[in-house]
Amino acid sequence: MKVASWNVNGIRAREAALASWVRQCSPDVLVLQEVKASVEEIPQSIMSLAGYRSFWNGSSFKKGYSGTGILMKESSEHEGASFEIPPFDIENRTVAVHAGPVSIIGTYVPRGDTPQHYGIKLSYLEAMREYVRELLASGRQVLVTGDMNVAHRQIDLHHSQNKPGATGLRPEERSSIDRLIALGLTDVMREMNPERDDLFTWWPYWRMARERNLGWRIDCFYLSEYRKDRILRAEVDVPEKNSDHAPIILEFLPAAVSR
Numbered sequence: 001m002k003v004a005s006w007n008v009n010g011i012r013a014r015e016a017a018l019a020s021w022v023r024q025c026s027p028d029v030l031v032l033q034e035v036k037a038s039v040e041e042i043p044q045s046i047m048s049l050a051g052y053r054s055f056w057n058g059s060s061f062k063k064g065y066s067g068t069g070i071l072m073k074e075s076s077e078h079e080g081a082s083f084e085i086p087p088f089d090i091e092n093r094t095v096a097v098h099a100g101p102v103s104i105i106g107t108y109v110p111r112g113d114t115p116q117h118y119g120i121k122l123s124y125l126e127a128m129r130e131y132v133r134e135l136l137a138s139g140r141q142v143l144v145t146g147d148m149n150v151a152h153r154q155i156d157l158h159h160s161q162n163k164p165g166a167t168g169l170r171p172e173e174r175s176s177i178d179r180l181i182a183l184g185l186t187d188v189m190r191e192m193n194p195e196r197d198d199l200f201t202w203w204p205y206w207r208m209a210r211e212r213n214l215g216w217r218i219d220c221f222y223l224s225e226y227r228k229d230r231i232l233r234a235e236v237d238v239p240e241k242n243s244d245h246a247p248i249i250l251e252f253l254p255a256a257v258s259r
Contacts, residue, residue, distance in 0.1 A: 031106030088127035186226035
């Protein structure tokens with residue numbers, strides 16, 4: 001199964017680039033964040049992309065804000081797949097698909113820039129953790145992916161971006177990710193690249209940050225039942241520069257599938 005995640009920072013502005021990227025990468029499942037469009041505003045070229053069906057949690061909370069979606073290949077392997085907006089969702093930040101033995105949760109975690117929104121962020125992360133716990137308890141393999149808006153470890157951001165106390169770096173946020181992982185999930189990208197200190201997925205729009213790779217790794221794959229020999233590919237598509245985030249790609253054999 002090839003799963004990709006991309007914060008597109010506005011699906012209408014990235015319409016052509018997104019369609020081209022999907023055709024080139026051909027993921028089985030693509031999770032999108034920050035679509036910044038209601039369901040009615042999603043470009044028809046994306047809604048009707050050949051070979052895919054889609055499910056959207058469009059921007060109904062606030063116009064042009066947040067919004068998530070999933071594109072999934074139409075194939076016999078995915079017959080019976082079901083989509084949902086999880087009950088803990090807020091601000092159109094979450095989508096999920098249950099396909100065979102695997103549940104994929106796509107998330108756009110709140111940034112938490114204000115004290116009130118920071119509290120919402122922590123509550124959201126805890127509610128997502130409980131949702132994942134219930135899925136695991138039911139015997140499903142779980143993949144959480146998307147824009148976590150947390151640099152989990154110091155290695156996950158360039159030293160120039162290290163501003164103690166800044167949103168995305170606070171101990172409470174990192175502890176929330178610790179508790180999520182403690183359920184039995186593995187940060188696949190970091191597990192495959194334990195020492196890389198230049199592995200980033202988001203770059204600010206200033207001071208040639210992207211060209212100089214002054215970034216953060218905040219887009220992640222957290223997978224249960226991790227086994228290295230079942231991971232076929234885990235990478236950041238750094239050359240794709242149509243958004244301030246790069247797409248991330250994970251190809252793996254689900255736990256119930258034999259080689």
